[in-house]
Every structure is written in C-alpha cells, then in structure tokens.
Amino acid sequence: MKIPFKATLVIACSTLLLVSCSRKKDKFINRNFHAVTAEFNALYNGYIALEEGRKSLTDGYADNYWEVLPIERLQISDEVMLPGQSKNENFTRAEEKAVKAIQKHSITIAGKEKNPQIDEAYLLLGKSRYFDQRFIPALEAFNYILYKYPASDKINQAKIWREKTNIRLDNDELAIKNLKRLLEQEKLDDQDLADATSMLAQAYLNTKSVDSAITQLEIASNATKKNDELGRYRFIQGQLYNELGKKDSANYAFDKVIELNRKTPRIYMICAEIEKIKNFDYEKGNKYELLEHITKLEENRENRPFLDKIYHQKAAYYLQNQSDSLAITYFNKSLRTNSTDKILRAKNYEILGDMNFDKSVYREAGNYYDSTMTSLDLNTKPYRIIKRKRDNLEDVIYYEDIAKVNDSVLKLVNFSKDERVAYFETFIEKLKIKAEKEKAKAEAAERNNSGLATVNNQLGGAQTQRNGTPTQAAMFYFYNPTTVSYGKNEFVKIWGNRALEDNWRWSSKGNSASNDNLSTDNLIATASEEEKYDPQFYISKIPSESKVIDSISKERNYAYYQLGLIYKEKFKEYELAKSKFQNLLKSNPEERLILPSKYNLYKIYEALGENAEATIAKTDIVSNYPESRYATILTNPESASDKDENSPESLYEALYSQFEKQEYVDVVSKSETYIQTFDGEQIVSKLELLKATATGRLYGIEAYKEAINYVAVTYANTPEGKQAQDIETNVLPKLTSNEFVKENDSIANNYKVVFKFENAKKEQIASFQKDLDVALKNIKYYTLKSSVDVYNPTTTFVIVHGLKNAQVAKTFNQLLTKEDKKKITASYFAITSTNYQIIQIYKNLDAYLNTVNNSK
Structure with a gap:
C-alpha cells in the first residue's frame, strides 16, 4: 500500500505545481506561488546586487569636507554611456532581476495586478537605474508605481524616490512642492519621514534656502534609525549654521556628532572636532585647554588615519598664536602624511608659500606655489589665483638670483689674498663634511639594496638567480645614488642650469646672467676631485679684468633697480624697495639709473610718511636735474600728468x-x-x-x-x-622656405600688380595712388583696390589687389582706358600673393625678377 500512496502524492504535488504556475488564474495558490517565488528568488538576489553596488559607490566616494556636504553620498559622473552600457555591473544585475520578476511573475487580470510583489519589483527597477545614474528611466519606473499601484504599501517610498530623482534632474522646485504635499497628507513611518525630510533639505540647499534646510535636517535627524545618516545630518547642520555665522548653534550640532562616537563613521566625529576648533574664540577662550584637546586628538591611536587634518589644524592654531616655527613644523607634518585630500595639501602648500612671501623669501614661496598648483584642478578660480601669485614672483626671483650671485662675486673681488684663502678654506671644510654625509648615505643605501637583493634571491630560488632579475633591479641606474649624482653633475657640466620646460636645449633657455659660470655649484660640477678641495682653483676663477668686473657690477645694479621697481609697484614692499634703491645709489651706478632711482626713492619716502627724506630727495632732483621730466613732475604736477605728450x-x-x-x-x-x-x-x-x-x-x-x-x-x-x-x-x-611658387592659374588664383618706386617722396606716391584709384573705378568686370607697402628704406610699392588670372595681371595696362593710360605710365610687374609674401619676408625682389625674366 506504501508504493501506490507515494506515487499518488508525487502526482498530486506535480499537478498542484503545474496548476499554480499559471499566471492567467486569480487563485490563492497562483497568487502566493508567484509572490513567494518573486520575493525569495528574483527580488532577493536583485536587492543583494543593489546593496553591493551601493556599497561600492559609497566606498569609492570621497567627501569634500571643505564645503557643505551633500545629503546623499553619490558621485555624479559626467561620462556619457551608450545604450546598453552600465557604470556598475551590480546595478545591471539588479535591474535584470527586477525585470525577470515582472516578466515571469506578474499576474495581470482584468487590468489589475494580483501579485503583491510586482510593485516591489518596479521599486527595485527604479532604484537600480537611479544608482546607475540613468535618471529618466528611473523616473519612469517610479511614476509607473504611482500610476499602476496607488494602493501599494510602497507608495510613499516610490514618491520619495521620485523626488530624489527630480532633484538629480535639477527639478528642485517640483521636488519641494511634491515632498511638502506628501508630508502634509501622509503620516510617514520614521525612516520614510527621515528620507523625505532629508531630500527636502537637499532641495532647499540647492535653492539656497539654508534656514529651511536646517529645519528639515532636524526632523530627519530625529526620525532616522541609521546612525551613519544621523552623524551626517548633524554634521551638515553644523556646517550650515557656520555658513549663517551662528557658531554656538554650529558647535551644538557638532557636539551631537561627537557624542555618537563609534556609532557613526569616525570621519564625521574628527571633522566635527576640527570644525569646533575652527570656531574657537581666541580672544575669550582658553588657548591652553584647546591645545591640550588638539594634542589628545593627535595622540589617540584611533585617529591615525586622520592625522593629516589634525596636524593641519594644530598648525593653524600655532599660526594664530604667532608661533611660526611650530606652525611650519605641523604644516610639513600634515604634508608628510601623504594625504589623499587634495584641497588640504593645496592649503598646506599655499600657507607655507604665503609665510615665505611675507618674510620676502620669494624663491621658497615660488616653490610652494608650484606645489600648490599641482594639487588644484586646472582652470579653476583657486588655481588661477595661485598662478597669478606665482607669475608675479618670476621677475623678483630672477633678479634676486642675479643680485645675490653678483654681490658674492664682487665681494670676493674686493677681498685681499689672505681673505680669499680663508674664505675658501672654510667653504671647502663645509664641502668635505657634506661629501662625507652623502657618502655615508650612499653606502647605507647600497647596503639596503644589497640586502634586498639577497632576500629576493633567497625567496626566488634558483630560477630567480638564473634570470638575474634582483641583480638588475639592484643595479638600476636611479637606485644608485652615486651614479645619479654623477649624472646630475655631467648634465650641469654640459648644459648648465636649465629649467624643467619645453625646448630646454635652446641656447636662449639658459641663464642669461653673465656670471653664471662663476657660481659655486657650476664650479664644483666642472672641477676634478683634486680641484674641488683646492682653494686656488676657486680663487683662479675670480674675475680680475676690469671690463668683466664692470659688466658684473652693471648687471648687479640693473638687478637692484628692477627689484626696487618690483617691490614698489607689484608688492608694495616699500622698505625692501627703499633698501634696493639705496644700495644701487651707493654702488656707483650708470648715469641712466641714478635719476629714476632718486625719483622712486622720493615716492617711497612719501608712501612711508618719511617727509624729511622726501623733501631732501625732491630738492636733490629739482636742483641737480632741473631740465628732466622728473623735475617737471615734482615742480608742476598738474601740467606733467602721466598722460602728457612727453610721457x-x-x-x-x-x-x-x-x-x-x-x-x-x-x-x-x-x-x-x-x-x-x-x-x-x-x-x-x-x-x-x-x-x-x-x-x-x-x-x-x-x-x-x-x-x-x-x-x-x-x-x-x-x-x-x-x-x-x-x-x-x-x-x-x-618661415624656412624662400623658394618661389610656380605661377600657374591652376595653383594660384590671387595676383597682385606691383608698381615700384625708388627714393620717391611721399607726395609723389600719394598722387600716383590717387590717379590709380580713379583708373581702377573705370575698369569694368573687376573690383580692384590699391594699397601702399614699404619694401625697404629706399623702395616703396603701390599695389593693385583683386586679380584672379595671371595673364590679366601681366597685361594690366590693357584694362585701362585711353585717358587713364596717359596718367598711369609707371612700369609694373605681376606676382602671386604667395610670392609677394616671400619677397617681403626675405627681401629678395631681385632674385624674383631674375627668375621671371629667365622664364620668359
């Protein structure tokens, strides 16, 4: 009896399964079979794929904490995708599962959906498209739920997701209207309420309604059940209060974030601490307590991933308290963390650049500004600001280098023999110490490389040794400090100091300072090992000819003058400008630099309020240079404005x-x-x-x-x-080719008729051109005009333009009327526009005329 019973049971179950698979019957078994299958098969796998894709988006998203954070962590890409392509395969899989659930498990009878899981499938479809940044198709999916399933338990979620999509499509006003209506008409559950109000806050932020955004974030913070969202919402609240200048309210919001501690991502807590430090009142607050608090953050092991931000803030604290050396130390510490925050790196470099600029250390400032630009996006406003600063430093760095080197050379020129020997003996001692340190470092590096190669050999076994890879790696050129140093010296020896730029080998790219070959770096690079430590080698390079010394002195004085102008006009550094002009006047300058320097000193004295010195300088100029333009400006400023006829x-x-x-x-x-x-x-x-x-x-x-x-x-x-x-x-x-183009109508279609005048007066040429213009107006079928071109100091051309045919150009006089032929009697020649350009560039008219005559 058992066997027939089992067979009967199998047959019954199979029949029940076949009957329940039908999507055309509105039966209890059919509805629940498809609902369960859709929920625990297609939709289950679809939501797993959706969460994996969402997690990958979140992990790959980098927040910019220097600006107000967006409510949702989603990086919008400008990349255009072709139909059928996807930015993330997980979202494609989720969409496929949603479509599968709809296609295989939808039970539509009499226009009504009987499977309660299909609205969930459409919601999954919309979400997967949303995260894949295909917002129009996503909007279609959400709208379909609202149209087709008005009684769905997912209707409120569909409405919220539709408005999220509208916000991504910049339909902020529509999203605000719909979300406000939803909040008024429906009583939302906690998480739905948090999602709705947070999105409403984002729409308000997009429309610059900050107060309204803060109110909605407060509701969202109280309603959300997710601590990561809570920390983000509270932090954004604090940022918005800071924007409004309400520091107390901002600090209260940041305290709420800090209280969450490990319940929310630690980055929110650290950034909240830093924002509170930024809001500190240095006039009324306890600075020592603040420093102690920053130090605790620095020493906390859990905060190691965020030391770049903590060091930067500690540096800002020291900078605020005029502890510049400590500030520099911590800005550099922040940079050495190799932070991934490009804006933080740029700020560190910029502040260090500004500090050097304020100290008038312009070369260092320029280097820091260069580093700043590498951390900024091209063609952005911050980049352009830094580039302008850097460009302004070009001249001052250039002339400071000339002044520094030339001053050193002239100082050595004025030394006695004993002073020169003593100077270079001291210099050589420092050079030896430096060489010993470099040698020790090179030996240590070589030992490290050898040890690494040994370890690699041991790990790689016989096959690695046969291939020889570790030996080659250890001997790679740039891994050996000795060979690198030799290479650098050889480069300087051959090419000199060249900037890292295009066309660096051009002679004009070299340093223009005439005494560049006297710099110690170049001398060391060109010296042998014996010469390098011999004082007489350096002494022999000191110029002794008066002509060379005068040249160096003149170049130094001109650099002083340019530096004085730059400091005065560009940087308003009047004290620096004053010292440069005063040093110039003490250095026996050329006559041409004396008067402008004295006038500029007068203007600087005025700007600094040094009236007595200004009066002396004015009297000196007026008394000793009464006929000069500067004296006229000082004695009669009204008649000698910058725009007078002699300016x-x-x-x-x-x-x-x-x-x-x-x-x-x-x-x-x-x-x-x-x-x-x-x-x-x-x-x-x-x-x-x-x-x-x-x-x-x-x-x-x-x-x-x-x-x-x-x-x-x-x-x-x-x-x-x-x-x-x-x-x-x-x-x-x-402009390398001076070969004439063959005059052929099939090639050239633009010809000129040229009348040549030698040593003619302007009146004669003007009279001829006037007669020619009258004649050109009488010519039928052609629209012609004339012009005058100077060929060289003695030759002038009067040219007729507008001819398209070589034969017509050569027989130009046949176009003239009888009356005009009597007036236009000068000889002429025809030429293509291309050849005319060549004779003007290369001044080879005779060669062209010979070519034309020979071709005849």
Missing part, C-alpha cells in the same frame, strides 16, 4: 601710430632715442619689441631674427620678452 606712454602711442602708417625708418630711429631716454623703465621692453618688428619690416627675416632674439634674451621676464620668445620658438622656424 613714455604717450610717446609710445604716437610711435605705434607711425608704425601703422609704415613709417618704419622713423620708428626705428625714434625707438633707439626713447630707449636711451627711458632706460630702466617698463616701457623700454615695449619699445624694443616695436623696434624689432619695424626692423623686420624694413630689412627682412634675418634682421628680424636677430632683433627678436635680443628682446627674448634681454627682457626674458617681461611680457614682451615672453612674446618674443614665443615668436622665436613657434613662428620663425616655420
């Missing part, structure tokens, strides 16, 4: 107008005069560039190259010098 700016403008009129000879001549007159002033580099351009227009590319190179090297740190360098690097190399 450098006005003269430059007038000269530029002449340049535009092609009066190149006058431009070159007057530029030379003005350069002598205003030598040492900022206008000189402009005049030099204008002169170089006019020279090129008159004498061709070779003269232009020479003139541009002079500007690029002599005025390297001015905008005009940099422009000249750009021309030399990027423009001139492209």
Whole structure:
C-alpha cells in the first residue's frame, strides 16, 4: 500500500505545481506561488546586487569636507554611456532581476495586478537605474508605481524616490512642492519621514534656502534609525549654521556628532572636532585647554588615519598664536602624511608659500606655489589665483638670483689674498663634511639594496638567480645614488642650469646672467676631485679684468633697480624697495639709473610718511636735474600728468601710430632715442619689441631674427620678452622656405600688380595712388583696390589687389582706358600673393625678377 500512496502524492504535488504556475488564474495558490517565488528568488538576489553596488559607490566616494556636504553620498559622473552600457555591473544585475520578476511573475487580470510583489519589483527597477545614474528611466519606473499601484504599501517610498530623482534632474522646485504635499497628507513611518525630510533639505540647499534646510535636517535627524545618516545630518547642520555665522548653534550640532562616537563613521566625529576648533574664540577662550584637546586628538591611536587634518589644524592654531616655527613644523607634518585630500595639501602648500612671501623669501614661496598648483584642478578660480601669485614672483626671483650671485662675486673681488684663502678654506671644510654625509648615505643605501637583493634571491630560488632579475633591479641606474649624482653633475657640466620646460636645449633657455659660470655649484660640477678641495682653483676663477668686473657690477645694479621697481609697484614692499634703491645709489651706478632711482626713492619716502627724506630727495632732483621730466613732475604736477605728450606712454602711442602708417625708418630711429631716454623703465621692453618688428619690416627675416632674439634674451621676464620668445620658438622656424611658387592659374588664383618706386617722396606716391584709384573705378568686370607697402628704406610699392588670372595681371595696362593710360605710365610687374609674401619676408625682389625674366 506504501508504493501506490507515494506515487499518488508525487502526482498530486506535480499537478498542484503545474496548476499554480499559471499566471492567467486569480487563485490563492497562483497568487502566493508567484509572490513567494518573486520575493525569495528574483527580488532577493536583485536587492543583494543593489546593496553591493551601493556599497561600492559609497566606498569609492570621497567627501569634500571643505564645503557643505551633500545629503546623499553619490558621485555624479559626467561620462556619457551608450545604450546598453552600465557604470556598475551590480546595478545591471539588479535591474535584470527586477525585470525577470515582472516578466515571469506578474499576474495581470482584468487590468489589475494580483501579485503583491510586482510593485516591489518596479521599486527595485527604479532604484537600480537611479544608482546607475540613468535618471529618466528611473523616473519612469517610479511614476509607473504611482500610476499602476496607488494602493501599494510602497507608495510613499516610490514618491520619495521620485523626488530624489527630480532633484538629480535639477527639478528642485517640483521636488519641494511634491515632498511638502506628501508630508502634509501622509503620516510617514520614521525612516520614510527621515528620507523625505532629508531630500527636502537637499532641495532647499540647492535653492539656497539654508534656514529651511536646517529645519528639515532636524526632523530627519530625529526620525532616522541609521546612525551613519544621523552623524551626517548633524554634521551638515553644523556646517550650515557656520555658513549663517551662528557658531554656538554650529558647535551644538557638532557636539551631537561627537557624542555618537563609534556609532557613526569616525570621519564625521574628527571633522566635527576640527570644525569646533575652527570656531574657537581666541580672544575669550582658553588657548591652553584647546591645545591640550588638539594634542589628545593627535595622540589617540584611533585617529591615525586622520592625522593629516589634525596636524593641519594644530598648525593653524600655532599660526594664530604667532608661533611660526611650530606652525611650519605641523604644516610639513600634515604634508608628510601623504594625504589623499587634495584641497588640504593645496592649503598646506599655499600657507607655507604665503609665510615665505611675507618674510620676502620669494624663491621658497615660488616653490610652494608650484606645489600648490599641482594639487588644484586646472582652470579653476583657486588655481588661477595661485598662478597669478606665482607669475608675479618670476621677475623678483630672477633678479634676486642675479643680485645675490653678483654681490658674492664682487665681494670676493674686493677681498685681499689672505681673505680669499680663508674664505675658501672654510667653504671647502663645509664641502668635505657634506661629501662625507652623502657618502655615508650612499653606502647605507647600497647596503639596503644589497640586502634586498639577497632576500629576493633567497625567496626566488634558483630560477630567480638564473634570470638575474634582483641583480638588475639592484643595479638600476636611479637606485644608485652615486651614479645619479654623477649624472646630475655631467648634465650641469654640459648644459648648465636649465629649467624643467619645453625646448630646454635652446641656447636662449639658459641663464642669461653673465656670471653664471662663476657660481659655486657650476664650479664644483666642472672641477676634478683634486680641484674641488683646492682653494686656488676657486680663487683662479675670480674675475680680475676690469671690463668683466664692470659688466658684473652693471648687471648687479640693473638687478637692484628692477627689484626696487618690483617691490614698489607689484608688492608694495616699500622698505625692501627703499633698501634696493639705496644700495644701487651707493654702488656707483650708470648715469641712466641714478635719476629714476632718486625719483622712486622720493615716492617711497612719501608712501612711508618719511617727509624729511622726501623733501631732501625732491630738492636733490629739482636742483641737480632741473631740465628732466622728473623735475617737471615734482615742480608742476598738474601740467606733467602721466598722460602728457612727453610721457613714455604717450610717446609710445604716437610711435605705434607711425608704425601703422609704415613709417618704419622713423620708428626705428625714434625707438633707439626713447630707449636711451627711458632706460630702466617698463616701457623700454615695449619699445624694443616695436623696434624689432619695424626692423623686420624694413630689412627682412634675418634682421628680424636677430632683433627678436635680443628682446627674448634681454627682457626674458617681461611680457614682451615672453612674446618674443614665443615668436622665436613657434613662428620663425616655420618661415624656412624662400623658394618661389610656380605661377600657374591652376595653383594660384590671387595676383597682385606691383608698381615700384625708388627714393620717391611721399607726395609723389600719394598722387600716383590717387590717379590709380580713379583708373581702377573705370575698369569694368573687376573690383580692384590699391594699397601702399614699404619694401625697404629706399623702395616703396603701390599695389593693385583683386586679380584672379595671371595673364590679366601681366597685361594690366590693357584694362585701362585711353585717358587713364596717359596718367598711369609707371612700369609694373605681376606676382602671386604667395610670392609677394616671400619677397617681403626675405627681401629678395631681385632674385624674383631674375627668375621671371629667365622664364620668359
């Protein structure tokens, strides 16, 4: 009897299973079979995939605690995905499971869904699309729940997720309206209430309604059951109170975060502590208690991952209390933690740069600003601010280096023989100590490398030894300090000190200081082992010729003058500027620098309120230089404004107008005069560039190259010098071919007719052009115009433009009427636009005319 019973039971169960699989019957068994199968199969696996994807997003998201945090930790990517692609495979899997549950377990009868799990499937579908940042499809899924399942127990969640999606789509006003209506009409459970109010707070933040956002965050904080959300909401509240200037309320919110301790991510607690420290009142508060509190945070082992932030704040504390040396120590400690917070690194570097700048240590400040820029995003406002600071330091670093080196050289020149020997013996002793330290370090590094290679050999066994990999790794060039040092010295010996930049091998990229080869670094690099420790080697390099010494002195004095101007005009460092100008006047400067220096000193005395010194300087200028422009300015300021007709700016403008009129000879001549007159002033580099351009227009590319190179090297740190360098690097190399293009109508379709005048007066050329313009108007079928071009100091061209055919251009006179032919009797030649450009650049008109005549 047992066997028939078992068979009957199996048959009955199979029949029941087959009957329950149908999605076309609204039966108890059918509904519950599909509901259970959907919930514990597709949806279960789908939510597991969703949580895995969500966790990976959270782990990969880095909050910026220097700004108000977003409510939800979700990194929005600008990457455009093609249809069918996904940013995260977990969300794709979750979406597939949701779709599977809908397709295989939906029971739709008479337009109504009978499976209570299908609304959950659509909710999973919307969430997976939301986290995959496909917000439009996600919105469709949430709206489908609201349309199709109005009685669902998930309806409130669907409404909240729909508004989250609207916020991501920048529909903040709509989200605020819908969420407020939801809160008014429905009594939400604790977590749903927290989700709704937190999203409403985000919408308020997006619309700059900070007070309303704080109110909603308070509700969300009290309603949420998740401690990580609670810590985040309270911390954001504190940030918002700080934005409003309500420090007491902010500290209260931060205290709530700190009270959570280990219940919430520790980063919230640490940042809350730091924000409270930032809000400390240094005038009324107990500074010693604050320092003790920061030190406890620093010494707590649990806070080791956050030492970068703690060190930075401790440095800020010392900086606030004028303990600069301790502040520098802790800023550097913060940097040595290798923090992943780019903004923190940038702030550390910037503050250190500012501190050096305030101390007038400009080279160090420049290095720190360089490091700051590496931690900032390009083309952002903070980056541009730091770059502007760094660019302003270029000139001062350049001239300070020249002044420092030249002062040292001139100091040695003035030493007696005994003083020179004593100086270099002391220098050599320091050099020996340094060499011993470097040798010890190199030996220690070599021992470490050898030990590592031995360990690798032991671990790798015979096969590793046969391959020879450890030996090669240990002997790799950059792992050996000795070979690296040798390589550096060889580079300096061959190339000198070169900046890390494009085209570093160009001669113009080298240091322009004439005494650069006298610097101790270069001397050490070029010296043999015996010479390096011999005082006489260095003494022999001290210049003795009066011509060389005078050159070094002049270069040093010019550097002093430029530094005085930079400190006065750019940085408003009047004391520094005063010392530079005073040192210049004591150093037997060239005549051209004396008067401008005295005038600048007068202006500095005025700015510093040193009226007695200002009066003395004014009397000196007026008495000893009565005919000068400076004396005129001091005695009659109203008639000698910066924009008078004799000011450098006005003269430059007038000269530029002449340049535009092609009066190149006058431009070159007057530029030379003005350069002598205003030598040492900022206008000189402009005049030099204008002169170089006019020279090129008159004498061709070779003269232009020479003139541009002079500007690029002599005025390297001015905008005009940099422009000249750009021309030399990027423009001139492209002008290498002076070969004429074959004149063929199939190739060239733009021709000019050129009338050549030798040593003609301006009136003669103007009269001819007037007659030519009248004749051109009488020519039918062509729209022609004329212009005048200077070819060289003695030759001028009158040109006809607008001809498209070589034969017509060559027989131009046949286009003229009989009356016009009587007036236009000058000889001419036809030329393509390309060849005309070549003869103007290379000044090879004779070569072109010979080519044309030979081709005939």
